[in-house]
Amino acid sequence: xxxxxxxxxxxxxxxxxxxxxxxxxxxxxxxxxxxxxxxxxxxxxxxxxxxxxxxxxxxxxxxxxxxxxxxxxxxxxxxxxxxxxxxxxxxxxxxxxxxxxxxxxxxxxxxxxxxxxxxxxxxxxxxxxxxxxxxxxxxxxxxxxxxxxxxxxxxxxxxxxxxxxxxxxxxxxxxxxxxxxxxxxxxxxxxxxxxxxxxxxxxxxxxxxxxxxxxxxxxxxxxxxxxxxxxxxxxxxxxxxxxxxxxxxxxxxxxx
Amino acid sequence: xxxxxxxxxxxxxxxxxxxxxxxxxxxxxxxxxxxxxxxxxxxxxxxxxxxxxxxxxxxxxxxxxxxxxxxxxxxxxxxxxxxxxxxxxxxxxxxxxxxxxxxxxxxxxxxxxxxxxxxxxxxxxxxxxxxxxxxxxxxxxxxxxxxxxxxxxxxxxxxxxxxxxxxxxxxxxxxxxxxxxxxxxxxxxxxxxxxxxxxxxxxxxxxxxxxxxxxxxxxxxxxxxxxxxxxxxxxxxxxxxxxxxxxxxxxxxxxxxxxxxxxxxxxxxxxxxxxx
Amino acid sequence: xxxxxxxxxxxxxxxxxxxxxxxxxxxxxxxxxxxxxxxxxxxxxxxxxxxxxxxxxxxxxxxxxxxxxxxxxxxxxxxxxxxxxxxxxxxxxxxxxxxxxxxxxxxxxxxxxxxxxxxxxxxxxxxxxxxxxxxxxxxxxxxxxxxxxxxxxxxxxxxxxxxxxxxxxxxxxxxxxxxxxxxxxxxxxxxxxxxxxxxxxxxxxxxxxxxxxxxxxxxxxxxxxxxxxxxxxxxxxxxxxxxxxxxxxxxxxxxxxxxxxxxxxxxxxxxxxxxxxxxxxxxxxxxxxxxxxxxxxxxxxxxxxxxxxxxxxxxxxxxxxxxxxxxxxxxxxxxxxxxxxxxxxxxxxxxxx
Numbered sequence: 001x002x003x004x005x006x007x008x009x010x011x012x013x014x015x016x017x018x019x020x021x022x023x024x025x026x027x028x029x030x031x032x033x034x035x036x037x038x039x040x041x042x043x044x045x046x047x048x049x050x051x052x053x054x055x056x057x058x059x060x061x062x063x064x065x066x067x068x069x070x071x072x073x074x075x076x077x078x079x080x081x082x083x084x085x086x087x088x089x090x091x092x093x094x095x096x097x098x099x100x101x102x103x104x105x106x107x108x109x110x111x112x113x114x115x116x117x118x119x120x121x122x123x124x125x126x127x128x129x130x131x132x133x134x135x136x137x138x139x140x141x142x143x144x145x146x147x148x149x150x151x152x153x154x155x156x157x158x159x160x161x162x163x164x165x166x167x168x169x170x171x172x173x174x175x176x177x178x179x180x181x182x183x184x185x186x187x188x189x190x191x192x193x194x195x196x197x198x199x200x201x202x203x204x205x206x207x208x209x210x211x212x213x214x215x216x217x218x219x220x221x222x223x224x225x226x227x228x229x230x231x232x233x234x235x236x237x238x239x240x241x242x243x244x245x246x247x248x249x250x251x252x253x254x255x256x
Numbered sequence: 257x258x259x260x261x262x263x264x265x266x267x268x269x270x271x272x273x274x275x276x277x278x279x280x281x282x283x284x285x286x287x288x289x290x291x292x293x294x295x296x297x298x299x300x301x302x303x304x305x306x307x308x309x310x311x312x313x314x315x316x317x318x319x320x321x322x323x324x325x326x327x328x329x330x331x332x333x334x335x336x337x338x339x340x341x342x343x344x345x346x347x348x349x350x351x352x353x354x355x356x357x358x359x360x361x362x363x364x365x366x367x368x369x370x371x372x373x374x375x376x377x378x379x380x381x382x383x384x385x386x387x388x389x390x391x392x393x394x395x396x397x398x399x400x401x402x403x404x405x406x407x408x409x410x411x412x413x414x415x416x417x418x419x420x421x422x423x424x425x426x427x428x429x430x431x432x433x434x435x436x437x438x439x440x441x442x443x444x445x446x447x448x449x450x451x452x453x454x455x456x457x458x459x460x461x462x463x464x465x466x467x468x469x470x471x472x473x474x475x476x477x478x479x480x481x482x483x484x485x486x487x488x489x490x491x492x493x494x495x496x497x498x499x500x501x502x503x504x505x506x507x508x509x510x511x512x513x514x515x516x517x518x519x520x521x522x523x524x525x526x527x528x529x530x531x532x
Numbered sequence: 533x534x535x536x537x538x539x540x541x542x543x544x545x546x547x548x549x550x551x552x553x554x555x556x557x558x559x560x561x562x563x564x565x566x567x568x569x570x571x572x573x574x575x576x577x578x579x580x581x582x583x584x585x586x587x588x589x590x591x592x593x594x595x596x597x598x599x600x601x602x603x604x605x606x607x608x609x610x611x612x613x614x615x616x617x618x619x620x621x622x623x624x625x626x627x628x629x630x631x632x633x634x635x636x637x638x639x640x641x642x643x644x645x646x647x648x649x650x651x652x653x654x655x656x657x658x659x660x661x662x663x664x665x666x667x668x669x670x671x672x673x674x675x676x677x678x679x680x681x682x683x684x685x686x687x688x689x690x691x692x693x694x695x696x697x698x699x700x701x702x703x704x705x706x707x708x709x710x711x712x713x714x715x716x717x718x719x720x721x722x723x724x725x726x727x728x729x730x731x732x733x734x735x736x737x738x739x740x741x742x743x744x745x746x747x748x749x750x751x752x753x754x755x756x757x758x759x760x761x762x763x764x765x766x767x768x769x770x771x772x773x774x775x776x777x778x779x780x781x782x783x784x785x786x787x788x789x790x791x792x793x794x795x796x797x798x799x800x801x802x803x804x805x806x807x808x809x810x811x812x813x814x815x816x817x818x819x820x821x822x823x824x825x826x827x828x829x830x831x832x833x834x835x836x837x838x839x840x841x842x843x844x845x846x847x848x849x850x851x852x853x854x855x856x857x858x859x860x861x862x863x864x865x866x867x868x869x870x871x872x873x874x875x876x877x878x879x880x881x882x883x884x885x
Contacts, residue, residue, distance in 0.1 A: 010333040011337060014413070020370050021366060021370050034380050077268075078273035081269030085266035100277075103285060106490055110494065110503060111284035114617075115283070118617065134280050137276075195361075195364070198472045206603075215369070220477065231365075235358075311885070
């Protein structure tokens with residue numbers, strides 16, 4: 001009983017703040033007042049008609065997509081190379097691939113601010129895509145390498161022994177089995193870029209402002225109530241994304 | 257296939273990523289290191305400043321202590337959740353997992369904003385204070401308290417997931433065996449489950465502690481300017497003072513601290529353990 | 533049969549990719565073209581930006597088709613960083629006269645482009661150190677009437693008097709302004725503040741430090757503190773205080789010992805869209821737009837002709853109104869430019885200590 005009570009308290013602690021943003025988005029107040037004095041959808045209207053919010057939102061999608069593509073192009077072959085071959089220096093390669101995850105984001109932000117600044121790439125799509133792409137490599141690599149490790153090579157051997165060449169085997173046997181893992185890896189890469197705030201603060205700007213950066217500035221400067229709308233929309237997307245697979249499974253997770 | 261041919265294939269596959277990571281990650285970070293000792297001139301002066309000027313040593317100590325507190329809080333709050341998720345399963349487990357996943361994927365900024373509302377002067381906590389007749393509420397926002405609370409909230413899912421990953425692998429039969437030998441549930445937990453869950457505790461604590469050291473967004477938006485953490489210091493030095501050399505030095509100190517903690521962990525547990 | 537489905541799926545995926553590849557660059561180019569006829573203006577945010585949008589940006593875009601985007605907040609360090617690194621978040625900024633002088637001395641400003649800016653369309657004293665005059669801004673003492681039914685603080689000495697006027701205080705996180713107020717509180721007449729006795733100022737500041745609840749940095753933040761009653765008296769920019777009063781809040785403004793600074797427009801050196809930037813500034817310094825801005829946000833116009841379009845009611849609220857300017861601190865731009873950096877560093881240490 002005790003663990004359940006404690007867990008419930010902790011769970012409440014986790015979820016209550018997130019739920020608070022929903023009524024806030026319908027509030028009429030200018031400042032951060034809770035409970036809201038009255039409700040309307042005015043700020044929703046403001047969000048969907050204001051370029052200053054829609055542009056960063058679109059930018060974030062474009063940049064996250066680009067970063068995801070960049071990361072996957074690098075990580076998929078790398079995962080194959082790492083998991084399926086033996087060679088000296090594996091530990092070093094592992095460390096290298098994991099390094100963006102170990103280095104604190106604020107340090108990477110500083111480094112990229114200087115590096116991309118010199119290359120005149122700050123405030124451009126390319127600059128942010130490169131930075132975000134690199135930062136997403138460890139996460140995507142972990143997922144795909146894990147999927148590869150669990151891959152039953154007998155499937156490939158069976159296909160090859162039936163006469164399929166290496167490319168056809170890869171295309172018709174390996175890839176379809178790996179697809180779920182690759183999708184998860186790609187999703188993680190996309191979300192890691194979409195949510196990334198610190199590096200974006202330093203290097204995004206001008207035409208390539210991202211949504212987190214806009215939200216950060218909004219909190220610091222404007223106390224703009226539209227941020228509640230953005231937060232609610234983001235939370236809504238997450239809830240959908242998490243609940244849909246659970247509902248579709250229609251059965252609870254198994255105990256240990 | 258010959259060994260050389262295998263190796264060539266491996267390097268071809270790994271080549272692009274390695275090259276990109278070296279050129280587009282290691283090099284920029286390396287440049288920060290170089291900056292810390294060359295700007296404005298070749299000297300270790302910045303490092304000297306960090307470790308001797310009380311203002312800056314306070315930042316280091318404060319960051320370290322806050323990270324410890326947040327890690328402890330996450331452990332205390334997260335252990336029961338992971339335990340119930342792993343042991344109970346069923347609908348309760350699913351609900352908890354859903355909550356954790358939801359929190360995990362909601363960005364830092366949304367959650368930080370939520371705390372600004374909750375702890376604000378017009379928020380529910382202050383209203384509760386007034387409703388209970390406890391007099392004027394103390395200032396909750398822009399204090400170390402709000403910063404710590406915010407960070408705990410944001411890092412808690414990481415702790416829970418790390419604990420869960422290990423707990424879920426603990427064989428229920430161990431506990432059944434203990435029970436069959438006459439152990440009461442509390443004793444069984446203490447003697448059997450707890451020790452087996454320790455790798456998860458270490459994993460989770462490492463993850464949370466290291467994340468906390470370099471945490472930026474939440475301390476900046478929720479914290480007190482007086483009780484700066486390292487990342488705030490870096491930001492201030494760059495944004496307000498353009499002190500590249502000094503900011504780089506502070507960044508290097510942060511990186512070194514992080515690398516040290518991770519290195520120690522690697523020595524005793526191996527980094528790949530972290531990924532379960 | 534399954535094979536043909538697989539091939540179909542593969543073909544479809546390929547076609548999708550190809551379509552995206554062709555459309556993609558088009559989308560980018562379209563936006564890129566729009567980008568090149570866009571200028572980025574560094575602005576203070578909130579009501580300031582809103583007033584700018586109405587008085588300057590929208591009319592300018594209507595007239596020329598050049599789009600104006602804003603980037604907040606204003607930062608001297610950002611100006612320096614941009615010019616040094618060569619990557620620009622914005623082209624134009626609006627900073628105090630003293631900061632403009634500093635910027636010009638450090639080579640951070642684009643020299644006025646006389647091929648775009650017509651000298652005969654400028655008013656006298658419009659030009660200073662490669663910048664164009666914008667508006668006169670007051671930094672005042674403001675307090676909540678309802679917290680002081682017996683009458684509120686009338687001078688900075690009153691602000692320092694925590695016994696006679698108890699309550700929460702907030703001050704602007706700006707070294708030079710704060711030091712100036714400290715000197716006036718210590719008995720220095722407003723017109724004799726410069727050259728500043730910095731040590732005396734910091735000694736006086738030590739007295740008030742424990743009573744300052746928040747050191748604010750953003751205009752909106754200052755308004756929120758006052759509006760929500762989190763502080764009883766504070767340093768505030770005159771227009772922000774007046775705006776609250778207009779909205780019905782019990783805010784009083786004190787002009788004695790206020791600082792009146794001239795905000796100037798400047799273009800960052802080698803900014804990507806500097807030609808368009810100067811076109812905008814040529815527009816912004818005209819009488820009508822300045823008057824429009826002043827009527828929305830009570831900062832005084834610098835163009836003398838603008839007063840023709842400002843109502844008497846509004847004129848009384850401006851820093852330029854003789855009654856107000858008379859009791860304010862007389863600025864010394866050159867002294868400020870020479871000493872700001874030093875005082876700022878000392879202030880940062882003092883604040884954190």
